Amino acid sequence: MVTETHSLMDGKVHVYRRDGSRYWQCSTYMNGRNHRKSTKHESLAMAMDYAREWYMSVYVDSRRFQESGLTQNLLHKAAPHHHRIEEPAHYNNAPHSPYAPQTPRPYEPRPKKQAASGPTFAEAAEKFIAEYNIITQGERNEAWAQGHAMRINVHLIPFFGEMPVKQINAGLMQEYRVARNTNGYKGRIPSRSTLHHETVTMRLVLKTAHRYGWIDAVPDISAPYKTSGKVKHRAWFSPEEYKMLYEATRERAKNPSRERYRTVWEDLHDYVLFMANTGLRPDEAGRLEYRDVTIVTDQDSGERLLEIEVRGKRGVGYCKSMSGAILPFQRMQKRHGGKPTDKIFGKTPRDTMNKILDELNLKYDRDGNVRTSYSLRHTYICLRLMEGADIYQIAKNCRTSVEMIEQFYAAHLKNTLDASAINVRKPKRKPQKAGKNEDSPL
Incomplete structure (x- = not known):
């Protein structure tokens, strides 16, 4: 039995705790089904922060399935039989009346994830990290090489890890940017240069996959908007x-x-x-x-x-x-x-x-x-x-x-x-008076 409930994100997310449990739970309703997960936190403040990030990850996954072309009917048919809830016989035939009891929409479970076919992004990233320092022959700064590994392990693998490298395209990379700008990392939204560095690392991993023949070509994953940022001067002392x-x-x-x-x-x-x-x-x-x-x-x-x-x-x-x-x-x-x-x-x-x-x-x-x-x-x-x-x-x-x-x-x-070069004025020529042409017969 639920003892205490709190709402977040304009009522889209609920944080609650059951009797006999020391951990807070979170839930949301999306795409015709309820999603629930334990926050593993006893503190309400930490649980609410976790619920916000969890909701955005569920939202991004939902948009990804929608853009892949799967309709709700297909998702319903693809679900296991023991997860379905059959529609009542009167659901489509009963006359609509404002006083009649409203039958809820049938439960439409989340589809099974497709099995990964071919090498995954995590495998390509492992190949890249293993060979980067060797191929560059130590000419790149050690901190720069460590930065590539950090960006892969902390940001890219949690998002793309088990995904087949063949399925990664510009659209998925844009979803990644949206998720990073929405969720941030430890509450901090990344700057434009940070996202640029992550795009560079992502491109290097995809080039590694291309060299091994895992993908036919490296997709264009550059940012589609705001390609030229505002130029700012460097901080200095007058x-x-x-x-x-x-x-x-x-x-x-x-x-x-x-x-x-x-x-x-x-x-x-x-x-x-x-x-x-x-x-x-x-x-x-x-x-x-x-x-x-x-x-x-x-x-x-x-x-x-x-x-x-x-x-x-x-x-x-x-x-x-x-x-x-x-x-x-x-x-x-x-x-x-x-x-x-x-x-x-x-x-x-x-x-x-x-x-x-x-x-x-x-x-x-x-x-x-x-x-x-x-x-x-x-x-x-x-x-x-x-x-x-x-x-x-x-x-x-x-x-x-x-x-x-x-x-x-x-x-x-x-x-x-240089003001002398900027404020240049051409000398104005005096207009000539109209006179008779000496060659004219008049």
Whole structure:
């Protein structure tokens, strides 16, 4: 006997608990039948969260069966005999009367799932994970390879796992996107870039199945809508904000709250100056060793600067810093007695960086973009563009492309617009007075 009942989703889902049971149950009515399941939760709040996610999964399964072309009659005929409820003889012949007892619709059970024919998606995913690192010969970042495995195990296999890989098409992939945007993961709706990464992983698995002859061709599973998202600029520090930041880190380095934290704040101050004067990525700075940096005098400008051998996601590259990076580098080497093979910064100082940004109210820019250590690289690029540096040389020095800089940096900087080239006016020609033509006989 049911002792307590709660309704969700505008009355479409019911959460209840029976006598003698410590777990909450959930139920819904869909496609002519009742669906029930135990939430396995004793807490009502957790049970209601589970019921919402369970309802959406039942809804997606229901839509999938409807789009596959199975009608309700076919589903009824395909059901086992002991699950059917025969219609009463008077159901179709009795005259309709508002006072007559209403006979409910017969119970139409859920059809049996078709047996999988051919290799499943889970088998193709297992093949892909096993061969990816070997085929790429270790050239792809280890974290990127682990990301593929995480996306497969956490998101793709629960949805496509036992499905024959031949049945996967663009429509099913779109149902997957709808389910992800509806249910999310642990209550969080995925971003556009997250869904893009999952689509990339899905395409790689399908290509693996195609190589083994399990499918004839790789379907087009790209997103049909919103193919071009809104271009947003990267979070950076304006000249005034950057000055606030390095003055605050300098003050902390001189007057720390406790003496034992002095070295930590001095390292952060030198890190901010070094990153804003070199444009390195945080992971590149984390791999940087003292032997990778040389103080030289540039032949073209005559300035003393750092020549840096960078190792990052683009392989080995080179960077020439601003002169402002020399002093922080020398202080780090003197403070820690750095040997040639020692790392200069090592782990990115996220905690201290976030603490100082929160204190200065600089953690977010006016558009809500989050500022991190990566924002120092963006600051370097933007300040160089504002001072009129050549965009091609900046791209080479930062180991990126001109297109990336034009899209994410140059688009929102007013200094990159040349008013003399924009406000061009052609000289107006004076109209000629009408006169007699000398060749005219008149």
